[in-house]
Amino acid sequence: MSRRPAIRPERLAARLARFAEIGATPRGGVNRQALTEGDRQARALLADLALARGFALRQDDAANLFLRREGGDPALPPLLLGSHLDTQPTGGRFDGALGVLAGFEVLEALEDAGARTGRAVELVSWTNEEGCRFAPGAMGSQAFAQGQIAPEWREARAPDGARLDDELALTLAVLPGVLLAPLGSPIAAYLELHIEQGPILEREDVPVGVVTGIQGTIWLEVTLTGQAAHAGTTPLDFRRDPLAAATRLLAALHGEVMPSDPQARFTVGRIEASPGSVNAVPESVTFTVDLRHPDAARLAALEQRVREAAMREAERARCTASFRPLAHMPPLAFPEAMLEVIETGAGRAGLPTLRLISGAFHDALHVARCAPTAMIFCPCRDGISHNEAEDVEPRFVAAGATALLEASLAFLERAEMGTSIETRGAAMRAG
């Protein structure tokens, strides 16, 4: 290498600000949900930036977009960096975009320095990490890891009625000249920088989180069905009211699940009554359930508890309960050797580190099935995320990108010395 590559924090900050304009909301956040027009604009901008730096582009059937800075031996599997550009409906400027744009900054830093790496370094922007428009989340990376798009995903409908397959086709068509490559090409390793989305690093004033693993997630859609009836004329004992049942059910679950297990997370983020008329007892109520736990057995037990409670409450109200699984992501531990790669890189840059587990799921969860994988966390203000107020101090953005660059260099050195890191992510033990 001719000179040591270095991050340019002001360039990265300007990029983050530029991407935050795409889908900007009046309250300072971003609404750039997966496979919408905004998402397509963000991809097109990333592709333009790549071409301007001479990086090669390709996309796959899931519209994952790859940028490649070639290495000495094109036949060697690349080191892959990445994250996502889609957001929550009231999302922040950093969730996902930080990892993609810091990854781009790493590629640019290598390019600026004229660095010659033994293998290519690639950046990927994964499709539909958030999962709020089309479930499941982390869809693009899961398709990459399993080598196919699950047929039922193609038919998935967004709350706005759009069909996933149609939105994918429109998205792929935005970059018509970009090579369409098969899903799941071999990679040497994967590194992802992301904001912590929780309060630990900020509280400890540590700039670099070394993520030990990701807790498990289950998403369910629950529907309680009763009988539509007149609001004014129907006495209590004639009602089969699914909303009354849902209210009792959710009050009971909120009162039990998290209070009885500090590691459990239970969230109902979407609820809809049909037909949604002010003066009719609803016929049905549908809501989503998001369950998280670091222990797979306890996560499964939580799901069982939700299902049983729903059936019980439905029966009490002479309603029925039905369930549609939307996502199941078992907990995962990242390989120790990859945690050490990050610690080595951060250490070289003089950046203190702290090990912690991720409460959020990430694309890295799926990629870990294909290759040695690890994640770096960056502190965020007040631990706030999935909120337009999400913010990261500039010094932490710079530190996170530097840690990503240095971890990449540390991995490349190891790989060039022939020290292979074979370990894949492993099922997480109770924790």
Ligand code: GLV
């Ligand atoms: C990711 O967005 C998550 O919900 O954990």
Ligand code: MN
């Ligand atoms: Mn994210």
Ligand code: MN
């Ligand atoms: Mn998110």
